[in-house]
Amino acid sequence: MAATLNLKVEFGGGLELLFDNVRSHRIALPAHVPSSRVPDSGSRTPRPANITFLIHWLKDNLLKERAELFVENETVRPGILVLVNDTDWELEGEGDYELKSGDEIVFISTLHGG
């Protein structure tokens, strides 16, 4: 079992400004959620990394400023579209989608007005 997952993470719609103005990142994410992140830490089986964990990881490791514009209530802020391998994350189970190595996750802000 791989210890890390190699993912491509991209930001669009102005969200890249929060991430050092870099649109595309290649990251190595821990394959399992650390026990400190799991509310029910009594469970012995490690929980595989999902998008909710990725969001927290991005917030802790890549986000440079104004976390409130990216994260709200343990998920992304309303108004941010998430694509998992070019598919709306609502079709993939949203934050519960279990990540695989090679996945491409895109976060696009829709809050830049019209």
Added chain:
Amino acid sequence: MSESCGNPTVESEALMPKKIRFDRSTTCVKCKEQRGCLVIRHAVYCKDCFSALLPTRFRKALEPHINHAPDGPRRRALRPAGNLLLGVSGGLGSAVLLDVVHRTYTTRAVACDGVKGGREHPRGQKVWSTIRAAYVEVAGAFPGMKDRTEEVGEAVKRYEGIEFVPLRLEAAFDPAWWARVGQTSTADVSVDLNAEGTSLLADSPSASTPLDSLRNYLGRLPTPTAVQVAIAKLIRVLLLYTAHATSSSHVLLGTSLTSLSISLISSISQGGGFNVPQTMYEEWFPPGAERATESWRGEVRVIRPLRDVGTKECAAWAWWHALVVVGKERRPAAAQTIDGLTRDFIVGLEKDFPSTVSAISKTVGKLAPKGGTCGRCILCELPVQTDAHEWRARISIRTRSTQSDVPATLASSVALAPLFCYACHTTLTSRSSRSVAPTKASAPPPPPIVQLPVWAAAALSRLYSDTATEAEEIRTGGDRNVGEEVWKTRKLGEDEMRAAVGEFLFDT
């Protein structure tokens, strides 16, 4: 059901199963073959069907309004009366609007090459002879804000066949711009905002440049909400006159379904309910022109062709077509305004109840305002509701400034309130409870006297047809050529009030 009686701390996840956000299956509802890529208000679409859906919605919202006279039962070829002006802000909706207009109307002739009918068939002709994209830069209003004109210009230039028209917000106070759009220059007109819209004609304090006038205008408005609303109104009228000057019969805005719902709720909450129909679709005509019936006389139709497309769809379109979204600068205190709070509420609502946002727009679109109109507002050029100010005078609590607040040279004044629409009058005068509360500052603030935009000054000039004598007429309470009475309001002393109501007082 027995689980519901369990320990909630242990079984919290079991108790709240996550609601699925789409109907039926993950297969596209349109082609029923491919796996879906995007959920739009509970319906699943694949990328190909979505790529066809958005331009279809765009054309369905726009094309019934292109021909000057409405089509009968048989649809005719699209023949607009004038050119096309796109109002772009650099935001997501604008980027999608530019892209879809370019795909639909500048590359259509090429796309039709293989279609039955030949090269000379009307279907192959361009619908619009000239397409322009106007951008109004607001950086001047806020010192330190980044000017994005160049970036937006670069984004527009990516689309061949669309001409870029840069504008600045301070043009609203610039007689040179007013002359460039073909209008006659007039004297400056100022308003004392403390006196509920009392004009101070001809003796306006000399603000040296249009930028100073703009900053003075925005700086004297009573609330942060009023500042945001005033900027939006200035941009709208700047676009309308630019459209008129460029012989454009249509102005398209990139307002998405989400933005439209935000705008409608926000506008209604600020007294703009009477102008809801104009938010959905507007036909503006230049000053002095009558509303035409058969032939085009320079009217401008303002259409929001993305009004059935949510921001989520716009974001997906922009990503899948690699569009450049310049973005907008954050305006100071924008998050605390009614518009900002409404935006937060609607965007949050859209996440869990996406159909509700659509319902807002659809429901408000069916509203018809009560009462007739009496002319149009000199500030926003939207219809003014008959007797709105009489109603307001009856129900509102007012604070009157003392005469000493007004400089002696500007003491001659006339009530302008009936010439503003209810929403504009509210924007200019309605203070929040915090701004009304007494402050600890010892020095009184300067009187809020602001110069009006050039079109408002011109409208007043038309009302008082002889500009040379207008100030004198006002001072002497002279006749307005509209033949209406001039009402003056002033604060009465205690003795005067007692004398006025004396016969109704009880002896104690």
